[in-house]
Amino acid sequence: MKKIEHIGIAVKNLEESNELFAALLGKEHYKIEEVASEFVKTSFFKVGPNKIELLEATSEKSSIAKYIEKKGEGVHHIAFAVSDIRKEMKRLEKLGFRLLNEEPKKGADNKLVCFIHPKSANGVLVELCQEIEE
Numbered sequence: 001m002k003k004i005e006h007i008g009i010a011v012k013n014l015e016e017s018n019e020l021f022a023a024l025l026g027k028e029h030y031k032i033e034e035v036a037s038e039f040v041k042t043s044f045f046k047v048g049p050n051k052i053e054l055l056e057a058t059s060e061k062s063s064i065a066k067y068i069e070k071k072g073e074g075v076h077h078i079a080f081a082v083s084d085i086r087k088e089m090k091r092l093e094k095l096g097f098r099l100l101n102e103e104p105k106k107g108a109d110n111k112l113v114c115f116i117h118p119k120s121a122n123g124v125l126v127e128l129c130q131e132i133e134e
């Protein structure tokens, strides 16, 4: 793993949280992106070499909606940048980590992503992400 790419935070209202995080971080978000396949709307802030990703559910079906219902708003996942996601997925699977998707899928911010079940990582939902080359 190369670095912490971003920290994902589940929020109820993206607009309000954008203002709150802009105040907290002293800068505006640089992008808003909807990931229709995941039923989420996201916004991103740069903090040094890392990012904060705010996630708002766009449907009841969204895992973010379910998360907020169960646990409330808060830190939802930690994403690590990897250079070869398939290789990393194989490595972790061999070690007994439970992957939530068998194939990398298209995530927000031009990334291929794969999630690791929190039950196999001390309660932390881990996201692997690899930049998609243009």
Ligand code: ZN
Pocket: 006, 007, 008, 053, 077, 079, 127
């Ligand atoms: Zn993420």
